[in-house]
Amino acid sequence: MAETTAHAAVHHAPPQGFIRKYIFSIDHKVIGIQYTTLSLVAAFIGMVLSWAMRIHLAWPNAHIPILGWLSPNGAPGGVMTPEYYLSLMTMHGTIMAFFVLTAAPMAGYGNFMLPIQVGAADMAFPRLNMASFWVTFIGFLLACATFFIPDGPPLSGWTAYAPLSAVGSVAGPGQGWGQNLWGLSIALFCVASLLGSLNFIVTTLDLRTKGMKLSRMALSTWAWFINAWVSLLAFAVLLPTCLLLVLDRLAGTSFFIPGGLVFNDQLQPHSGGSPLLFQHLFWFFGHPEVYIIILPAFGIVSHIMPTFIRKPLVGGWKVITFAEIAVGTLSFVVWGHHMFVSGMSPYMAMVFSVPTLFITIPSVIAVLVWVFSLYGANIRFDTPLLYSLGFISLFITGGIGGFFLAQPSTDSYLHATSFVVGHFHFTMGLSAIFATFAGFYYWFPKMFGRMLNEKLGKLHFWLSFIGVYCVFITMQLTGMTGAVRRYSALVDDFMVPLLPAYRFMTIAALLLGAAQLIFLYNAIWSRFKGPKAPDNPWGATTLEWDTTSPPPFDNFGGRQLIVYHGPMQYDGEKSEMQTSPAPSIAGT
Amino acid sequence: MATTIPEPPRISDRLRDYSGNGGKNWIPAAGNARVLQDRRFNPAQTGIWVALAAITMSFAALTSALVVRQGVSVGWGHITLPPILFSNTFVLLASSVTLEFARRRVTSYARGIESNKAVPMGWLAATLFLGLLFIAGQYTAWLQLKSQGLYLATNTNSSFFYLFTGVHAAHILGGLLGLVYVMSKLHRSVLRRSTFAACAQYWHFMDALWLYLLLLLWTRI
Ligand code: HEM
Ligand SMILES: [Cu+2]
Numbered sequence: 001m002a003e004t005t006a007h008a009a010v011h012h013a014p015p016q017g018f019i020r021k022y023i024f025s026i027d028h029k030v031i032g033i034q035y036t037t038l039s040l041v042a043a044f045i046g047m048v049l050s051w052a053m054r055i056h057l058a059w060p061n062a063h064i065p066i067l068g069w070l071s072p073n074g075a076p077g078g079v080m081t082p083e084y085y086l087s088l089m090t091m092h093g094t095i096m097a098f099f100v101l102t103a104a105p106m107a108g109y110g111n112f113m114l115p116i117q118v119g120a121a122d123m124a125f126p127r128l129n130m131a132s133f134w135v136t137f138i139g140f141l142l143a144c145a146t147f148f149i150p151d152g153p154p155l156s157g158w159t160a161y162a163p164l165s166a167v168g169s170v171a172g173p174g175q176g177w178g179q180n181l182w183g184l185s186i187a188l189f190c191v192a193s194l195l196g197s198l199n200f201i202v203t204t205l206d207l208r209t210k211g212m213k214l215s216r217m218a219l220s221t222w223a224w225f226i227n228a229w230v231s232l233l234a235f236a237v238l239l240p241t242c243l244l245l246v247l248d249r250l251a252g253t254s255f256f257i258p259g260g261l262v263f264n265d266q267l268q269p270h271s272g273g274s275p276l277l278f279q280h281l282f283w284f285f286g287h288p289e290v291y292i293i294i295l296p297a298f299g300i301v302s303h304i305m306p307t308f309i310r311k312p313l314v315g316g317w318k319v320i321t322f323a324e325i326a327v328g329t330l331s332f333v334v335w336g337h338h339m340f341v342s343g344m345s346p347y348m349a350m351v352f353s354v355p356t357l358f359i360t361i362p363s364v365i366a367v368l369v370w371v372f373s374l375y376g377a378n379i380r381f382d383t384p385l386l387y388s389l390g391f392i393s394l395f396i397t398g399g400i401g402g403f404f405l406a407q408p409s410t411d412s413y414l415h416a417t418s419f420v421v422g423h424f425h426f427t428m429g430l431s432a433i434f435a436t437f438a439g440f441y442y443w444f445p446k447m448f449g450r451m452l453n454e455k456l457g458k459l460h461f462w463l464s465f466i467g468v469y470c471v472f473i474t475m476q477l478t479g480m481t482g483a484v485r486r487y488s489a490l491v492d493d494f495m496v497p498l499l500p501a502y503r504f505m506t507i508a509a510l511l512l513g514a515a516q517l518i519f520l521y522n523a524i525w526s527r528f529k530g531p532k533a534p535d536n537p538w539g540a541t542t543l544e545w546d547t548t549s550p551p552p553f554d555n556f557g558g559r560q561l562i563v564y565h566g567p568m569q570y571d572g573e574k575s576e577m578q579t580s581p582a583p584s585i586a587g588t
Numbered sequence: 589m590a591t592t593i594p595e596p597p598r599i600s601d602r603l604r605d606y607s608g609n610g611g612k613n614w615i616p617a618a619g620n621a622r623v624l625q626d627r628r629f630n631p632a633q634t635g636i637w638v639a640l641a642a643i644t645m646s647f648a649a650l651t652s653a654l655v656v657r658q659g660v661s662v663g664w665g666h667i668t669l670p671p672i673l674f675s676n677t678f679v680l681l682a683s684s685v686t687l688e689f690a691r692r693r694v695t696s697y698a699r700g701i702e703s704n705k706a707v708p709m710g711w712l713a714a715t716l717f718l719g720l721l722f723i724a725g726q727y728t729a730w731l732q733l734k735s736q737g738l739y740l741a742t743n744t745n746s747s748f749f750y751l752f753t754g755v756h757a758a759h760i761l762g763g764l765l766g767l768v769y770v771m772s773k774l775h776r777s778v779l780r781r782s783t784f785a786a787c788a789q790y791w792h793f794m795d796a797l798w799l800y801l802l803l804l805l806w807t808r809i
Contacts, residue, residue, distance in 0.1 A: 124631040194642055202635045232638065236645035240755075244653065247751070252741035255657060272661040272744060277653060284649070 014553040024134075026126035027553065031133050032112025033447060036440075038133075038140060039104035042095050043433075045144070047513055049092040053488075056080050058499070058506035060489050074152045074173065085488030086155035087174050091146065093158030094182065097293070098189050099140050101432045105296035106231070107132070107196050109439050110224040112447060114200060116544040117218040119209025119561040121554045124202040132195040139188035146178045154179040157486065159286065162256035162278035166248040167270075170263045183246045190239040193231055200228035209543075211563035215317060216578065218542040218567045222321050223299020227292055230328045234288035241281040248273070279342055283335035290428050291331040294395075297435030298324055298366060301388040303567075304442050305370060307540045308385035309377035310575070312568035313369055320369050326362035334359055340408045341415050349408040356406040360399065367396055378572055382538070383457035387438035390465050391431050397469075398426025401476060416486070419479025422472045430468050437464075437519070444526070445533030449549045452530060456522040460515060467512030474505050541575050542567045632786040640793050643759065647797065650755070654748050654808060667745045667809055670732040676725035677802060683718035684795045686711050687788055694774065694784055705774065712771050715791075719764045726757050745809045752801050756794070763791050 015021050022030060055062050063078035074084030111129065115122055123129045146153035154174040156165040160182065169176030204217075204225040217225075244255045252269070256278040259271030302320050306312055313320055336344065336352030370392050379385065401423035404410045414420060437460075444452050478501050479485075482494060490496050536545040543563070547556050561579055569576035571585045658664055690711035696702040730750065733739075738746040766787040773779040 125635065198635060198638050198642075201638050202631045206631045206634050232642050233645045236642040237649040240646050240649050240653075243755075244751075247740070247747070253747040254741075254744065255653065255747065272657075274657055274660045277656045277660075280656065281649060281653065 024130060026122075026130045028111050028115050028123045028126065028129060029447075029551065029555075031129055032108055032110070034133050035103055035111060035136070036108035038137060039100045039108055039436075042099035042103070042140060046092050046096040046100060047516070049088045049095070051510060051513060052080070053085060053088050053092065054506040054509045056085060056488060057490075058503040070147060071152050073150070080488070082488040083155055083173050084152065086157070086486065087153040087178070089486060090155055090157050090174075090182075091143065091153045094143060094186070095140075096429065097158050097289070098186065099136070099143070101293040101428065102189075102193065102231075102289070103136065104436050105300060105432060105439065106200075106224060106227060106292070107136070107193075109220075109300065109436075109443060110200060110296065111196075113218075113443065113544055114221055114224050115203055115207065116547065116551060116555050117221045117542055118204060118207060118212055119543050119556070119563065120203060120207035121556075123199045124207055125199050128195050129199050132192040132199070135188050135192040135195070139185045139192065142181050142185035142188070146174070146181050149177050149181070151176055151178050154182045159282055160245070161282070162245065162248070162275050163258065163261060163268075163273070166245055166256045166273075166278070167261070167263055167268055168249055170266055170268075180246070180249065183242050183249070187239060187242040187246070190235045190242065193235045194239070197228040197232040197235070200224055201232065204228075209561045209563060213563075216563055216566045217317075218303055219313075219317060219320060220296075220299040220303035222317070223295050223302070223324055226321075226324050226328050227295040227299075230288050230295065230331060231292045233332070234285045234292060237281060238285040238289075241278070241285065244281075245278070276339075276342060276344065279339050280335070283338045284332070286338065287335040288328075288331045290424070291327055293428050293432050295324055295328060297391060297432045298327075300435045300439045300442075301370065301391050303542070304384050304388050304438055305373060306568045306570050307442075307538050307575075308380045308382055308388075309373060310380070310570045310572050311373070311377050312570060314372045315369055316568065317566060320366060323362040323366040323369070327359060327366070330355060330359040330362070337406060337411075340411045346408070353406055353408055357403075360402065360406070363399060367392060367399075382441075383452070383454060383461060384438045384442035384538075386458065386461045387434050387441060390461065391434040391438060393465075394426050394434060394468065395431045397473075398423055398428075398431065402427065413482075414479065416484060417479035418475045418483045418485050421485050422476030422479055425472050425475070430472065434464075437461075440523075442538070443544075444523070445537050446544055446549050446551070448527055449533050450526050450528075450530035451533050451537065452526045453522050456518055460518045460522065463515035463518070464512060467508055467515060470508035471505050471512060474501055474508075477501070478505075539573075539575050541569050541577050543578055546577055546579055630780075630782040632780075632782045633789065636786040636789045640790070643793075643797075647755075647801075650752065651804065654804070657744060657748075658808065661744055665743060665745055667733075667738060667749065669749075669806060669809070670729040672725055672729050672732065673802060673805075676722055676729070677798065679718050679725060680722045680795050680798055683715045683722065684792050686714040686718060687791055690715060691784060691788060694779065695781070698779075698781065705777070709771065709774060712767060712774070716764060716767050716771070719760060719767065719791075723757055723760060723764075726753055729753065749805060749809055752805060756798060756801055759794055759797075763787075763794050766790060 015025065015027070021027075025031060025034075052064055052067060055064060061079060064075065064080070065078045067075035067080055067084075068078035071084060074081060074087060080088070111123070151169070152174045154160070154165065155172055156175070156179065160179070164171050164175070165179055167175070168179075204221060208217075244253075247253045248255050248257055248270075254270040254273035256275055257268060257270035257273040258275065259273075261268040261270065298320070302313060334352055334356045336348055337356045340349045340352075370388075401419065405414055405420065405423060441452055441457055444450070478498050481498065483490075483498055484492070484495070487495075490498060490502070533549045535547065535549055537549075538545070543561060544551070546561070563578045564581045565576070565578060567578055569578075569585045574585055576585050690708050693702060693708035693711055697705060697708050702708075730753070733746065733749070738749075740747055740750045770779060770784055770787050773783060
């Protein structure tokens with residue numbers, strides 16, 4: 001009967017053959033690793049782009065031969081033009097924000113861990129899951145392809161403000177096919193994110209194992225689940241926005257292009273469109289997007305910390321989870337704070353300033369939960385914990401900048417300075433990267449069955465931590481003096497004295513990049529030569545540690561798990577697996 | 589400290605599926621659809637609800653784009669909607685009705701009351717036909733606008749008209765694929781009721797969405 005087959009937990013049979021197993025795989029674990037690898041490659045490309053920009057900022061006449069080869073027009077003789085600087089900046093932002101920060105902590109780790117953490121054999125829709133990865137992959141290829149077309153990548157920034165992004169090649173190099181490819185790439189990314197979010201939500205709702213009540217879910221699962229909702233609703237807005245942009249570009253409509261617009265002495269054949277409309281639509285997606293990037297980081301850190309401080313988080317699962325829900329919800333009503341000086345009505349600026357100050361409340365609550373949980377704890381300073389603490393530090397530092405940006409009066413000075421750039425690299429960029437590293441050091445043993453080298457891990461942490469502060473604190477300080485964002489050179493008189501600070505940032509950024517080689521070496525060496533990982537090397541309690549490292553194809557080798565309590569059963573050295581009915585520890 | 593006795597899992601087994609895959613690969617014994625039993629929580633239906641949430645959000649974004657764009661534009665004209673849209677609306681509504689008939693027949697077939705697969709199949713085919721008719725009707729509406737010289741880029745009204753009807757038609761095409769999928773499952777006697785329900789949920793939603801869009805186009809464009 002159907003019933004009996006069902007209870008034997010039959011799933012799709014293990015695939016045979018290299019292609020089905022490792023390339024077009026429908027196994028969520030393989031897909032998770034594919035996403036993580038894609039992000040790693042993307043992060044490397046994004047980092048190299050940032051080096052090129054920084055070198056140009058510090059030594060405007062420096063020759064970078066590879067650029068001359070890549071784009072004879074954009075960087076004749078290896079010295080980049082201001083336009084090409086903007087192209088590099090656009091692709092740095094696009095690749096980092098979408099293909100690294102949105103992809104790795106959510107689609108990468110989430111795919112691998114979420115089904116295991118809820119006790120399921122796979123995602124709810126494995127084929128759809130495979131489709132999301134491959135669509136993301138094509139989107140990434142399209143983004144990279146912009147470097148190899150004659151005009152090079154677009155120069156309108158990761159926010160692609162219209163009308164610059166909407167009018168076509170007359171607006172500058174890269175605004176022809178480069179911007180078209182960009183639009184297509186992001187549209188594909190939207191589709192993939194929508195499919196991925198759908199899978200995450202349905203898996204969490206419908207596939208939890210026996211006893212896995214919502215209150216007993218791992219905190220990372222909670223964050224991915226909340227984030228899947230935010231991501232679903234936000235990418236559902238970016239997708240039609242891309243559609244409108246592409247129609248303006250290719251079909252001659254005027255959604256975003258106003259009448260009487262002249263580019264390069266040519267009157268544009270459009271009328272009546274609204275550039276502000278684009279900004280509203282973009283930021284309606286864009287602000288949630290920054291939280292889409294940071295919520296998985298919240299989850300990863302909250303998930304990792306109890307294991308290494310050997311006690312539950314203050315407030316149990318509830319406080320941190322409700323803070324995340326509040327952040328996710330509020331993130332949909334603050335978008336206008338990116339538009340204070342856009343020409344929007346000043347009354348609207350007030351309307352957006354208030355919720356922006358409100359959203360700091362749940363963010364601060366989350367930070368306090370992490371910090372207070374350390375109090376009186378018996379801390380184990382392993383690399384995953386170091387990276388979690390690093391995350392908290394960076395997040396606080398960046399968040400403080402947010403208070404000044406949230407007020408229209410101070411923001412009209414700070415807007416479009418490198419203060420904003422420093423702010424979002426702290427809060428979003430590097431915070432999320434640190435949480436991603438925390439997850440990497442924590443889950444590597446589970447994903448690959450080998451341990452990473454702890455000494456190299458700690459070295460990597462300290463160099464990165466110091467490097468990040470050197471670069472981005474300096475960036476915020478120069479921003480406060482008025483250093484303009486998105487300029488390829490120190491053109492204004494008042495900016496020229498900043499040159500030493502610019503050189504300092506460039507050198508720090510190069511060293512910071514070099515420190516990542518330690519990570520790369522550690523990851524590759526340990527993958528093949530590292531000591532074999534036990535099933536539960538950290539003494540953790542959640543379900544992913546209740547199976548072999550790496551887990552078998554169906555995750556638990558046919559076992560039907562029963563969950564008896566929440567994930568934070570820690571009491572000093574003692575801990576209790578979620579599947580063990582033992583009553584010895586009162587945790588949460 | 590008081591010792592807490594862990595509560596035993598409280599969720600009743602009858603209502604939950606713990607197969608780890610939503611029971612989606614339960615193989616009906618000997619291809620017999622009648623022994624398939626559905627669970628209360630099934631990924632297909634949940635998935636469609638979630639997808640509908642995203643679709644709602646997209647159309648809300650497009651609607652607000654229309655409102656903002658109309659607000660800033662000078663001399664917002666008015667275009668008369670092609671009359672075929674109204675008769676077409678009835679075609680789409682009728683397809684929802686035939687789909688509900690199909691649901692009844694599928695249920696009685698699965699329960700063994702009805703022995704003939706052809707009857708539910710017929711209703712599904714009728715739904716499919718009406719869906720295609722609707723697409724053809726929308727296409728005619730576009731042709732009628734074109735003959736008045738109103739193209740996608742002619743003015744904002746026409747841009748939004750083509751945008752809304754086009755995106756909606758694309759979603760209807762997706763629904764038609766869903767119907768074909770359901771029919772092929774029924775043909776092989778492996779149709780689960782949840783698959784049908786998911787498809788129907790989507791189809792009725794597209795119907796309601798069209799009513800909303802018609803109202804929007806009628807009042808705004
Ligand atoms: C403490 C709470 C925060 C407040 C009050 C805040 C406020 C702001 C404001 C007002 C701006 C606009 C500045 C301008 O363009 O002039 C801004 C920019 C930005 N913020 Fe935040 N922020 C906060 C936290 C965060 C977090 C947690 C993230 C990411 C996870 C983030 C990411 C960004 C990004 C990416 C931008 C700039 C986008 C761009 O223009 O390219 N912020 N923030
Ligand atoms: Cu924001």
